[in-house]
Amino acid sequence: MPNFKRRHIILGSAGAVGALVIGWSATPQRRRLMTDKPLAVRQGQVALNGWVKLASDNTVTVMMSQVEMGQGAQTSLAMLLADEMDADWTRVTLEQSTLDAIYNNQAVIIDGLPFQPNDHGMTKRAIGHVLGKIIRAVPGLQGTGGSSSVADQWMPLRQAGASARAMLIGAAAALWQVPAGECRAENGRVLHPSGKSAAFGELAQRAAQLPLPKDVTLKTSAQFKLIGQPLRRIDNAAKLDGSATYGIDVLPAGLLYASISMCPTVGGRVATFDAAAAGGLPGILKVVKLEPAKASSVMPGSTSGGVAVIADAPYRAMRALAKIAIEWDHGAAAALSSETIGRDLKAALDDKDGTVHFHTGQMADALKSAAKTIDAEYRVPFLAHATMEPMNCTAQFKDGQATVWAPTQAAGFASGAVAKALGISESKVEIKVPYLGGGFGRRYLTDFVVQAALLAREAQGAPVQLLWPREQDMAHDYYRPTYLCRCTAGFDGNGKLIAWKSTSAGSSMGAPSFMDMSTDGASNTAYAFPNARIAHVTVESAVPVGIWRSVAHSQNAFFVESFIDECAAAGGKDPIAFRMELLDERHRRVLSRAAELANWQQPLEAAPDGARQGRGIAIHRSFGSVVAQIAEVSLSAQREIRVHRVICVVDCGVAVNPNLIRQQMEGAIVFGLSAALRGEITLDKGQVQQSNFNDYAPLRIHECPTIQVDIIPSDAAPSGVGEPGTPPIAPAVANALYALTGTRLRSLPLKIV
Amino acid sequence: MLTLNINGKNTTVDAEPDTPLLWVLRAELKLVGTKYGCGKGLCGACTVHLDGAAVRSCVTTLEAVQGREVRTIEGVQGQQIDALRQAWTHVDVVQCGYCQSGQLMSACALLKRVPRPSNEDINAAMSGNLCRCGTYSRIREAILLAAESSGRTP
Numbered sequence: 023m024p025n026f027k028r029r030h031i032i033l034g035s036a037g038a039v040g041a042l043v044i045g046w047s048a049t050p051q052r053r054r055l056m057t058d059k060p061l062a063v064r065q066g067q068v069a070l071n072g073w074v075k076l077a078s079d080n081t082v083t084v085m086m087s088q089v090e091m092g093q094g095a096q097t098s099l100a101m102l103l104a105d106e107m108d109a110d111w112t113r114v115t116l117e118q119s120t121l122d123a124i125y126n127n128q129a130v131i132i133d134g135l136p137f138q139p140n141d142h143g144m145t146k147r148a149i150g151h152v153l154g155k156i157i158r159a160v161p162g163l164q165g166t167g168g169s170s171s172v173a174d175q176w177m178p179l180r181q182a183g184a185s186a187r188a189m190l191i192g193a194a195a196a197l198w199q200v201p202a203g204e205c206r207a208e209n210g211r212v213l214h215p216s217g218k219s220a221a222f223g224e225l226a227q228r229a230a231q232l233p234l235p236k237d238v239t240l241k242t243s244a245q246f247k248l249i250g251q252p253l254r255r256i257d258n259a260a261k262l263d264g265s266a267t268y269g270i271d272v273l274p275a276g277l278l279y280a281s282i283s284m285c286p287t288v289g290g291r292v293a294t295f296d297a298a299a300a301g302g303l304p305g306i307l308k309v310v311k312l313e314p315a316k317a318s319s320v321m322p323g324s325t326s327g328g329v330a331v332i333a334d335a336p337y338r339a340m341r342a343l344a345k346i347a348i349e350w351d352h353g354a355a356a357a358l359s360s361e362t363i364g365r366d367l368k369a370a371l372d373d374k375d376g377t378v379h380f381h382t383g384q385m386a387d388a389l390k391s392a393a394k395t396i397d398a399e400y401r402v403p404f405l406a407h408a409t410m411e412p413m414n415c416t417a418q419f420k421d422g423q424a425t426v427w428a429p430t431q432a433a434g435f436a437s438g439a440v441a442k443a444l445g446i447s448e449s450k451v452e453i454k455v456p457y458l459g460g461g462f463g464r465r466y467l468t469d470f471v472v473q474a475a476l477l478a479r480e481a482q483g484a485p486v487q488l489l490w491p492r493e494q495d496m497a498h499d500y501y502r503p504t505y506l507c508r509c510t511a512g513f514d515g516n517g518k519l520i521a522w523k524s525t526s527a528g529s530s531m532g533a534p535s536f537m538d539m540s541t542d543g544a545s546n547t548a549y550a551f552p553n554a555r556i557a558h559v560t561v562e563s564a565v566p567v568g569i570w571r572s573v574a575h576s577q578n579a580f581f582v583e584s585f586i587d588e589c590a591a592a593g594g595k596d597p598i599a600f601r602m603e604l605l606d607e608r609h610r611r612v613l614s615r616a617a618e619l620a621n622w623q624q625p626l627e628a629a630p631d632g633a634r635q636g637r638g639i640a641i642h643r644s645f646g647s648v649v650a651q652i653a654e655v656s657l658s659a660q661r662e663i664r665v666h667r668v669i670c671v672v673d674c675g676v677a678v679n680p681n682l683i684r685q686q687m688e689g690a691i692v693f694g695l696s697a698a699l700r701g702e703i704t705l706d707k708g709q710v711q712q713s714n715f716n717d718y719a720p721l722r723i724h725e726c727p728t729i730q731v732d733i734i735p736s737d738a739a740p741s742g743v744g745e746p747g748t749p750p751i752a753p754a755v756a757n758a759l760y761a762l763t764g765t766r767l768r769s770l771p772l773k774i775v
Numbered sequence: 776m777l778t779l780n781i782n783g784k785n786t787t788v789d790a791e792p793d794t795p796l797l798w799v800l801r802a803e804l805k806l807v808g809t810k811y812g813c814g815k816g817l818c819g820a821c822t823v824h825l826d827g828a829a830v831r832s833c834v835t836t837l838e839a840v841q842g843r844e845v846r847t848i849e850g851v852q853g854q855q856i857d858a859l860r861q862a863w864t865h866v867d868v869v870q871c872g873y874c875q876s877g878q879l880m881s882a883c884a885l886l887k888r889v890p891r892p893s894n895e896d897i898n899a900a901m902s903g904n905l906c907r908c909g910t911y912s913r914i915r916e917a918i919l920l921a922a923e924s925s926g927r928t929p
Contacts, residue, residue, distance in 0.1 A: 092871030092908045254867050261872030262860045264808015264848035271807040337798040410812055410873040410907050459873030460907050492813045689870055692909025715817040724898035726911035
């Protein structure tokens with residue numbers, strides 16, 4: 023029996039393997055239908071349950087707990103409810119939900135527990151039970167992350183839609199004095215074979231008087247009208263004419279603007295500052311010293327202290343800030359550098375065996391008996407999120423009440439953090455979430471929200487908009503941690519893989535070892551190794567680290583998919599055929615489809631400029647979805663790496679909106695390629711050396727490959743799509759470069775020397 | 776007090792002449808469709824038209840735009856931007872959308888200059904606009920589509 027080491031996650035930082043199993047049993051679906059307090063409605067509008075309001079003008083309003091940061095979740099979620107309700111899609115609108123336990127993200131919290139997907143043992147059930155109790159009782163755990171929005175609300179939203187439909191049919195049947203069973207709903211109307219027909223809006227008041235149906239029948243996949251359609255995003259129009267409101271666009275009356283300069287050394291603070299030189303400048307209202315700000319109530323780390331200037335115009339605040347002389351207290355991290363951190367990781371692997379996260383068979387014996395072994399050491403750097411919209415938040419603190427416009431992935435955490443910072447009750451905090459100009463995990467943390475609240479306290483009741491300059495955003499991120507990983511494989515006399523061992527070293531983001539998610543994607547790979555040992559040595563540094571699109575999968579897919587490729591090469595086997603032997607049917611289907619689309623068996627043509635091309639494969643499961651990618655690469659005359667085409671095949675269960683799934687795969691590939699080819703945050707003297715898009719340079723349009731996405735048809739419950747496209751791309755490119763050059767690149771970003 | 780011509784109207788603003796245009800557009804004129812991304816002309820999120828050409832408003836001072844015509848995403852007009860918006864919708868380009876005002880302004884300036892751009896023209900005109908959501912291939916597709924459709928309807 024495999025020995026599944028019990029591990030756990032930090033809230034919101036999930037690797038959602040085995041999604042949709044425990045979460046649903048944690049809170050019965052009916053209990054996710056009604057909010058604790060009735061929904062507020064306007065004139066002519068009724069609430070049919072906690073997820074949907076209906077107005078006499080036929081507008082269907084879906085209560086939206088999940089934020090929109092580009093991933094398209096709001097469109098997909100609205101489709102789930104509208105389909106089951108048989109609503110008119112053109113009349114569907116969204117409203118930000120309140121903080122209520124029914125909106126808590128169970129998938130990300132419970133299903134995110136990094137157990138093996140086939141593990142439904144006592145431990146998982148017990149933890150699920152305890153967490154389920156908490157989730158039912160505590161509002162505000164409604165984070166957007168872990169690629170979980172659709173997975174989590176797949177059932178509640180459909181049940182809410184079906185329940186609303188049943189009530190509308192019930193109202194019509196009573197009105198017409200016909201059996202409800204003779205009526206049906208279609209495109210926002212209830213219809214009867216006699217020809218009677220009523221729009222949803224006409225039935226709203228009567229429907230709202232009816233009791234909540236005890237049982238509702240959900241549609242079969244053949245009955246779906248919206249689910250499965252490549253519908254366009256509902257946020258499209260506002261994002262094409264400048265009218266969409268992001269965090270930096272909220273303009274409450276009397277708005278003041280703040281800019282900030284934080285201690286460049288991680289974890290440092292302000293010793294003293296002298297604002298005299300800024301004294302004569304126009305529009306300056308206040309200079310405020312900020313102590314280090316806690317990033318989250320759950321995760322470790324805090325943002326360096328700094329000085330902020332509040333002014334009547336944004337550039338006036340920036341100009342004044344540049345004039346202020348600040349002396350920093352650099353603190354304990356002043357001697358830290360990428361080299362010292364790298365040495366610490368190496369020493370940890372030299373000295374320690376690590377905590378075992380997964381063990382099966384007799385790994386040590388198998389390695390001893392192996393006819394051949396291979397070893398490799400891989401490294402990944404720190405990475406910044408670098409969202410296009412830098413961190414910002416607008417806050418107003420007036421008459422004991424805080425109103426906060428926070429571009430956050432975790433409104434519940436933000437609410438608690440503001441209450442704590444201002445010393446007020448959470449009932450006195452209102453969080454409004456605008457569109458997010460990217461999130462990628464950075465906006466799960468609430469450091470910038472706390473800073474804005476503290477500045478608002480200094481502004482005599484006026485709202486203050488704090489915007490981090492790009493240089494501050496780059497230097498004060500919560501970075502994807504740097505990792506080192508050593509792998510060993512053993513083969514028998516026939517070249518068969520009989521032993522697999524990997525030990526990684528790096529930050530566990532402050533989690534104690536039994537809650538450690540650092541081997542997600544390595545300790546729960548889909549490969550059926552006969553003998554294996556996956557272990558991790560936790561090495562923390564003062565560098566703030568956090569969750570970055572796909573979390574630990576971002577590094578572990580690189581380790582696993584690079585080394586499995588080395589194993590194939592060691593035995594002279596085809597990389598796809600070799601993987602096939604170790605994978606289950608679901609993964610094999612995805613691999614086969616990718617091979618077919620790429621014409622894997624045929625030689626590659628030369629690049630347009632005549633350069634020889636190579637291709638590489640990687641396949642990885644994360645957040646419940648399986649993604650395979652084949653990258654086709656060449657080197658320019660200057661020996662720069664060029665990625666020409668990426669074939670991407672995904673199995674994410676029911677494809678709720680194929681168009682959005684394609685968008686996410688494309689975007690995740692470009693995001694991962696930026697990291698694979700150039701992304702690296704380095705430190706010297708405790709300070710991040712990158713400052714802007716000149717030295718942390720994401721991919722640009724002329725470097726973007728052709729991307730071809732294919733979705734495997736499936737009836738399984740939907741799993742994640744926002745993140746699973748990122749992990750495979752770096753190893754796919756590295757493996758392609760090996761095929762092209764014969765040189766194995768084991769460190770990111772990939773560099774041809 | 777300085778007088779600027781923004782979206783076809785003369786507007787008086789209270790700001791120092793060395794202030795980058797971006798901040799006056801956003802804070803004083805409430806034209807927040809133009810975004811801040813880098814402050815150094817590296818990302819293109821703040822792209823506006825100055826006498827019809829794409830410029831980065833984060834590194835363009837008020838002084839430099841006096842007596843010249845500024846257009847923002849809120850005020851840009853003509854068959855190119857109409858065709859681009861249609862194509863953007865048809866191709867479903869946007870994700871988070873934050874960079875898209877700048878992308879559209881760069882693309883619009885390109886089509887005004889080069890009605891039927893090649894891939895190389897698109898690379899040259901659009902490589903200054905970053906998108907962290909990775910919408911590049913759809914942006915390219917949408918520009919080509921817009922060029923084709925505005926060519927059909929003069």
